[in-house]
Amino acid sequence: MNGYRTIRETDDSVETLYEIQKSRFITHIRHVETDEGARAFIQAMKKQYFDARHNCSAYVLGERADKQKSNDDGEPGGTAGNPILEAIKKNALTDVVIVVTRYFGGIKLGAGGLIRAYGHAAVLGIEAATRIEMTPFTELHVTIGYDLLATVEHWIRQQEIRTEEADYAEAVTLHLLLPPAEVESRLIELRDLTSANFQSEEGATRRIALPC
Template sequence: MSSPLPRTLATAVDHELVVKKSRFLAHLAPATTESAADAVVAAVRKQHWDARHHCVAMVRGTHADAQRSSDDGEPSGTAGVPMLEVLRQQHLTDVVAVVTRYFGGVLLGAGGLVRAYSAAVAGAVEEAATRHLVLERRAVREVWVDAPHADAGRVDHLLRDWSAAHGAVVGDPEYAEVARLRLLVPPAELDRLDADLAAATAGRLAAQVGAERIVDVPPAD
């Protein structure tokens, strides 16, 4: 069985941490491209133009295979990499974390900086989870069923009920010579769909299976 895909974020969250009078402002945002991540970093820098450091960690790609970090003037290895490690441990992708630091006049040392930057990002992730903003990613298959117009309403109702019970998503139908009813179906449920559709239509209708897609969904309760 393949490993679950990394999770992602629905929208941006913020978290503040104060350590020995230094303020660490964590901003965690979705970003599916490097340019989108760079735009998030630029916006944070503009908002907090008077801060000394804006440290960054980003993870991108379906399998979290593109990663980057920056210490932005902090001692090497004390900010960006620890932040990145939190994102890895939380199995997140297509996100960028920016932690802005306002120096409070007390030196924290390398270990203190590592703990502070890590905790700031971990706090932002926890905030996102509390607000149900962390999304699971699932692989599904595009599926369509072509039905005569006379049967379209009944089959559409059948597929909607079936989808609700089997973790599928109903797409927008198309109406031409026939009604094309679209679904996104978990691969493990394809055989069940074939069997249930055949039973409900006396074998007259069959599902056609298309390409794989990745979708973001709220985690199951």
């Protein structure tokens, strides 16, 4: 299981505004996970900004960012959708859709100007969103006696290991969250720390959202 970068999932999209040569570029960015979700968001923006000259878009989907699409929506070929797509790719994001709405101000920007404007507008949207790293962690359930609890808890704090709420019964079960590659080395450390007086069970590997 690999990690990947995306933006935080919210009910509302993030909105930014960029103005140049009297043209207004309104950017909306949102977390989506399917083609259908991306297309629905693009259509919603076109409906909301029906009076705009252009609603250009791009999206990237999948854990490997292998689904990519862009649309110039009437701008000269390659001057709008592709710069938006490149902004997403340069930030190594996936499961993201961006729509940049342009209200034409009467002054032509030229192909180079359009590329820069749409790219910059997309970057502003990305910078305004909360970016996260979906990072794999493996659950390791460790059961110890109360006599070892303080020692193990000190080790956990010292090593800055992520944990979930412990279970307290006749013994204590600590729920550790470890990068998959660290599981074996952490078990060796625990054996040394407790003289092998513990029981462990490896749980599922899942992704956790971390700020990036």
